[in-house]
Amino acid sequence: MVRAPTYDEKGMKRGAWSKEEDDKLRAYILRYGHWNWTQLPKFAGLSRSGKSCRLRWMNYLRPDIKHGNYTKEEEDTIIKTRQQHGNKWALIAAKLPGRTDNEIKNYWHTHLKKKIDKKTDSADQEHEETSQSDQAERQEINLAATTSSSDHHHHAVGSPVNSLCEDISTRDFWTQPFVSDSENDYYSLSSDSCYEYTIDIFDPVMQELQAFDVDFSS
DNA sequence: AAGTGTGTCAACCGCGAGCGC
DNA sequence: AGCGCTCGCGGTTGACACACT
Numbered sequence: 001m002v003r004a005p006t007y008d009e010k011g012m013k014r015g016a017w018s019k020e021e022d023d024k025l026r027a028y029i030l031r032y033g034h035w036n037w038t039q040l041p042k043f044a045g046l047s048r049s050g051k052s053c054r055l056r057w058m059n060y061l062r063p064d065i066k067h068g069n070y071t072k073e074e075e076d077t078i079i080k081t082r083q084q085h086g087n088k089w090a091l092i093a094a095k096l097p098g099r100t101d102n103e104i105k106n107y108w109h110t111h112l113k114k115k116i117d118k119k120t121d122s123a124d125q126e127h128e129e130t131s132q133s134d135q136a137e138r139q140e141i142n143l144a145a146t147t148s149s150s151d152h153h154h155h156a157v158g159s160p161v162n163s164l165c166e167d168i169s170t171r172d173f174w175t176q177p178f179v180s181d182s183e184n185d186y187y188s189l190s191s192d193s194c195y196e197y198t199i200d201i202f203d204p205v206m207q208e209l210q211a212f213d214v215d216f217s218s
Numbered sequence: 219a220a221g222t223g224t225g226t227c228a229a230c231c232g233c234g235a236g237c238g239c
Numbered sequence: 240a241g242c243g244c245t246c247g248c249g250g251t252t253g254a255c256a257c258a259c260t
Contacts, residue, residue: 015229016254038245054246055229090248101248106227 013047017056021046025053026061059100066098070107078104078112 005015013021028044034057037050046053059065070078074096081092089101089108096104 017228036245050245051231052229058247059228087249102228105249110226 007047011047012049012052014052017060021048022056022061025057029057029061030063055102059102064098065100070099070111074099075112078108079116082108 005013005018007013017025024044024046028040032043034040034054037054040046040050041048041053044053048056077095078092081088081095085091087105089105092104093099093101
């Protein structure tokens, strides 16, 4: 379910991300942060636009991203917040730690919207038959919409990922450009050797991350 | 088995806000 | 004030997976 890789007129790769690209981006950002999305792909050895890198990191690679099924509480929060503020996906995402605006947007369009429409339709039908059962239906919808989750933050606190991020973020190399890791002239490398070169540097970083049992395979 | 329709979701696009010069 | 740049947001697209005929 991904776009086939293509190249634009500037030679920038588009479409699905490979594992190697993910590893490069993840390792670079965990080490140096995203100090400038436009410049980042150049330093990270990626033939991607900054925009594409940012999207990949924000929506997929961030260590605190939660993948998988939504809980009833999360669904309720989405429904309720959307009722209050409209399609403010970033705002909704802020209420659901680990979920991204893009994911929530997709989830709304593919699951929740239909669910709500279905409920509304059945409620309308029942209204024609009996106003009493209709009221109950609406109450159920309202109840779902007004039930909020107050316990979204417990999952990540104290996790290995968190301590890892805190650890890395406090190191003094955090803001240093990637090229400073080497005395070699990064830009003098060919694209092929550049790739090998970055992988060589990222290997220890990835091993360091794996030591914390961080699972990047999902 | 093959063709077609539908669902899903990663990725792209365009726009506006914010900031520095 | 005006320009250029970066970033983030929301809407949309595209391609794969699966269901259906």
